[in-house]
Amino acid sequence: MSMVEKKGASVWLTHIGLILGIAVMCFPIWFAFVASTVTQQDIIRPPLPLMPGPHLIENYKRALLEGVNAPVWKMLVNSTIMALGITIGKISISIISAYAIVYFRFPFRMVFFWLIFLTLMLPVEVRIVPTYEIAAGLGLLNSHAGLIFPLIASATATFLFRQLFMTIPDELVEAARIDGAGPMRFFRDILLPLSRTNIAALFVILFIYGWNQYLWPLLVTTDPEMNTIVMGIKQMFPSGDDWADWPVIMATAILAMLPPAAVVLFMQRLFIKGLVESEK
Amino acid sequence: MHLDNTMSQRVTFNNKFLPYLLLAPQMLVTLVFFFWPAYQAARSSLYLPDPFGLSEQYVGLENFTFLLEDAYYRASFITTAVFSALVAAISMGAALWLAIMADRIIKGSGIYRTLLIWPYAVAPAIAGVLWLFMFNPSIGVAPYYLKALGYNWNHVLNPGEAMGLVVAASAWKQVSYNFLFFLAGLQAIPKSVIEAAAIDGAGFWRRFWTIVFPLLSPTTFFLLVVNVVYAFFETFGVIHTITAGGPQQATTILVYKVFADGFVGQDLGSSAAQSVILLFVVGILTIVQFRFIERKVHY
Numbered sequence: 049m050s051m052v053e054k055k056g057a058s059v060w061l062t063h064i065g066l067i068l069g070i071a072v073m074c075f076p077i078w079f080a081f082v083a084s085t086v087t088q089q090d091i092i093r094p095p096l097p098l099m100p101g102p103h104l105i106e107n108y109k110r111a112l113l114e115g116v117n118a119p120v121w122k123m124l125v126n127s128t129i130m131a132l133g134i135t136i137g138k139i140s141i142s143i144i145s146a147y148a149i150v151y152f153r154f155p156f157r158m159v160f161f162w163l164i165f166l167t168l169m170l171p172v173e174v175r176i177v178p179t180y181e182i183a184a185g186l187g188l189l190n191s192h193a194g195l196i197f198p199l200i201a202s203a204t205a206t207f208l209f210r211q212l213f214m215t216i217p218d219e220l221v222e223a224a225r226i227d228g229a230g231p232m233r234f235f236r237d238i239l240l241p242l243s244r245t246n247i248a249a250l251f252v253i254l255f256i257y258g259w260n261q262y263l264w265p266l267l268v269t270t271d272p273e274m275n276t277i278v279m280g281i282k283q284m285f286p287s288g289d290d291w292a293d294w295p296v297i298m299a300t301a302i303l304a305m306l307p308p309a310a311v312v313l314f315m316q317r318l319f320i321k322g323l324v325e326s327e328k
Numbered sequence: 329m330h331l332d333n334t335m336s337q338r339v340t341f342n343n344k345f346l347p348y349l350l351l352a353p354q355m356l357v358t359l360v361f362f363f364w365p366a367y368q369a370a371r372s373s374l375y376l377p378d379p380f381g382l383s384e385q386y387v388g389l390e391n392f393t394f395l396l397e398d399a400y401y402r403a404s405f406i407t408t409a410v411f412s413a414l415v416a417a418i419s420m421g422a423a424l425w426l427a428i429m430a431d432r433i434i435k436g437s438g439i440y441r442t443l444l445i446w447p448y449a450v451a452p453a454i455a456g457v458l459w460l461f462m463f464n465p466s467i468g469v470a471p472y473y474l475k476a477l478g479y480n481w482n483h484v485l486n487p488g489e490a491m492g493l494v495v496a497a498s499a500w501k502q503v504s505y506n507f508l509f510f511l512a513g514l515q516a517i518p519k520s521v522i523e524a525a526a527i528d529g530a531g532f533w534r535r536f537w538t539i540v541f542p543l544l545s546p547t548t549f550f551l552l553v554v555n556v557v558y559a560f561f562e563t564f565g566v567i568h569t570i571t572a573g574g575p576q577q578a579t580t581i582l583v584y585k586v587f588a589d590g591f592v593g594q595d596l597g598s599s600a601a602q603s604v605i606l607l608f609v610v611g612i613l614t615i616v617q618f619r620f621i622e623r624k625v626h627y
Contacts, residue, residue, distance in 0.1 A: 062432045069426045070443045073503060076458040077447070079469070083461060094472040141353040148350035153340050160351050163358060169614050170362045173561050173583045174606045177590040177599055178368035179361055198361040201354060221339040231341040260451035262565035263587070278451045282569050294461070301457050308449035316442065320508065 077305070083298035084108070091294045103295065111299040116284040117272035120300050126192070126269075127259055127276040128307070133196035134258035135251055142202050143243065146209035147235055151221070168203045172264050180267050194268045195276070199261065205250055208325060212246050213239065249322035252315050256308045277304040366607070372600040391601035400577055401585065401602070408581040411495060412559035419499035420551055423506030428536070430507075431514040441511065448504035452497075453565030459497035460570050483571065487578030490571045494579050497570060498563045506551050513547035514540070553617050560609070582606055 079098075083091060086101035111120045148154075149161055172179065179198055188194030216239070224234040265279040275283060281300050285292045312319050373391050375384040395401045430440050450458075463470045463483060471481035483489040517540060525535045541548075564583055567573060573580035573588055580588065586606065590599030 059432070062429045066426065066429045066433070066440050069422075069429070070440065073444060073447055073500070076455075076462060076500065077450070079462060080458050092467050094467055095469050141357065144350040145354040148347040151340050152343060152347035152350075154344070154347045157347075160355065163363075164354060167358055167362045169607065169610045170366050171561050171610065173564065173586065174603050174610060175362070175365040175369050176587060177596060177603070178365035178372070180591075181368070182360065182365055197357060201357040201362055206354070218339040221341075225339075225341075231343055231346060234341075256449055260449075260453075260565075262451065262453045262568070266568070267591070278453050278565070281457055282453060294467070297457065298461065301454050304454050305450050308451070309446050312446045312449045313442065316445070319445075323505070323508065324512070 077302075080298045080301050083294055084302050086295060088291065088293065088295055092291065107295040107299045108303070111296045111303065114296075115300070116293060116296060118275060118280070120277065120280075120303060122273055123275050123277040123280045123300075124303065126195070126274060127278065127304075129192050130195040130261065130265070130276055131255050131258035131307075133192065134199050134261075135254040137196060137200035138202040138205050138254055139247060139250055141200060142205035143209045143240075143247070146206050146213060147239065149206075150210055150213040151231065151234075164201075164203050164206050166203075167201050172199070176263065176267060183268055189268050190271045190274045191268075192274075195261075195265055195274075198268075199258070199264060202254075205254070208246065208250065209243065212243060216242060245318075245321070246325070248315075249318045249325065251322075252311055252319045253322035255311055259308050369600045369603040369607075372596060373604045376597045387597070391597045392605075395598060395601050395605070400580075403577065404580050404582055404585045407491075407577075407579065408560065411491065411498075411563075411579070411581055412556050414491075414495045415498045415502065415559040415563070416552060416555035418495065419502040420506050420510075420548070420555060422499070423503045423551075424510050424548075426503070426507050427510035427514055430511055441508075444507050445504045447501060448508075450501055451565060452501055452563055453569050455497045455501040456494075456566040456569030459493060459500070459566075463493050485575055487575055490575055490579050494563070494567050494570050498559060498566045501566075502555060502558055506555070509547055509551055510544070513544050517543050553613065557613055557617075560613075582609070 079096070082096060082098065082100050084107050085104040086096065087103055090096065090101060112124075113119055113121065115123070145160075145164065149157060183189060183194050183198060186194075188197070220238055221234065224238060229237065260278055261276070262279050265276045266282075269275050269279070272280070272283065277300065281297065281304060284297050284300065372384075374386060374388060376387045376391065377384040426444060430437050430444070433440065462468050463481065465471050465482040465484060468481075474481045481489060483493045521539060521543075522535055525539055530538070560581070561583055563581070564587070567579055567581065567584050568587075571579045573584050582602065583606065586599055586602045589595045589602065593599075
């Protein structure tokens with residue numbers, strides 16, 4: 049429509065509309081940031097000013113080093129390990145299964161394919177109690193392995209790699225075979241380099257997915273020292289009528305948003321590519 | 329994802345054991361953490377454990393009939409439907425409006441896009457905390473100004489307000505995603521078609537409803553399914569942080585109820601039966617996604 053309407057007033061109205069929309073979208077985050085820079089006294093006497101106060105360093109230091117139940121730096125470490133574990137785990141096991149399904153012929157190939165497909169229909173939310181029992185039986189409660197392994201099967205990533213592999217010309221395989229390259233050499237020297245952009249795009253999406261997990265960490269980590277930051281923030285609210293420590297909680301909220309937000313902002317092109325492809 | 333093509337005319341490697349070895353890690357995780365728990369859920373939905381968890385008794389479909397007669401469970405279906413419809417409508421409406429404006433901008437649209445997409449990175453649980461802070465009945469900024477207007481906001485006691493708040497937080501988080509897809513959809517519409525209509529004298533809204541909106545319908549339908557899946561399964565964090573399903577179960581959606589009955593209430597038979605019902609819901613949504621979206625959405 050841009051070519052059609054470029055009359056002055058209409059363009060300005062569009063800009064103003066967009067700026068208003070962005071203001072509404074960003075306000076909750078800005079407001080949380082303001083709350084993380086003031087004192088508890090400022091917060092319990094509303095309204096809160098719209099500009100940051102002078103207590104930024106103090107509040108973030110208190111959150112990171114003391115927190116409420118556990119220091120937030122520990123929760124950040126747990127979140128990082130979980131997010132990276134899920135991301136790397138999903139990509140690794142998916143790319144090799146896609147490789148097996150596309151480049152080999154073997155009995156029950158399609159059975160494996162459909163088994164992987166069926167996991168799409170089994171999100172954690174549907175099987176929480178029995179999955180929890182299995183994790184407990186395997187001694188995975190309150191461990192990083194327990195945070196990671198039950199989430200790393202991925203039908204979406206497997207399909208994505210399968211689709212990518214199917215676009216790679218047969219001539220490359222034939223050439224590799226003529227050169228005497230075995231299947232693992234072909235995988236390492238040809239398929240992996242060709243999949244680089246897709247791996248990177250998937251990495252961005254899966255990192256955000258892993259970082260933002262909530263229900264599963266809530267079930268498997270009861271020890272505050274093992275909490276991830278996204279689920280641990282809820283545990284920072286007092287259960288009774290006590291005042292919540294809002295400056296520390298809001299500082300934690302900002303810290304919890306920073307890594308995935310940075311990934312979206314700095315890897316925007318890969319992020320969009322990953323989003324569009326993984327949802328197709 | 330195209331599942332229908334045959335993948336037969338591939339040049340392949342001959343190796344008896346390697347493919348199984350390559351599939352082993354995925355299969356191990358899938359069997360241990362997906363299929364075995366799903367089987368367990370299906371099995372325990374047919375049993376009733378005694379109060380001490382020492383033995384269980386086969387009860388057939390009793391857990392299901394009990395559930396379907398339970399007023400709270402039926403209410404939870406309606407809650408889920410209302411919640412999902414509102415989240416999808418609000419987040420898609422807002423995103424479409426923003427995308428239409430962003431599509432009109434030639435210079436600087438990249439900056440607008442950047443500023444609009446990054447809330448995607450906010451976890452649902454964090455979105456819940458942000459909105460809880462703004463609407464906290466005693467210290468929140470919104471209740472403060474609402475009070476000045478003569479309205480007493482208290483979502484802790486008022487079911488309608490609680491629903492409004494979880495819808496707002498969930499929809500807010502999803503706008504970025506919908507915006508990206510709507511913008512891509514709008515930019516894929518050939519400008520010549522729209523210009524031709526403009527030359528014929530069609531105004532902006534007429535062009536929108538007769539040309540743009542129909543051409544955008546594959547994107548809209550795709551997003552509708554994605555948003556319903558999101559509202560059903562990914563908003564647990566929002567509800568857990570803001571209302572914990574209350575007040576009086578007014579915000580207990582189906583997924584929240586599985587959690588509340590299974591973990592908090594320890595009603596394992598009922599929770600398992602609910603899992604099985606949810607399994608059918610996911611199955612239907614997955615089939616819809618594959619049958620109808622596959623071939624029709626083009627970006």
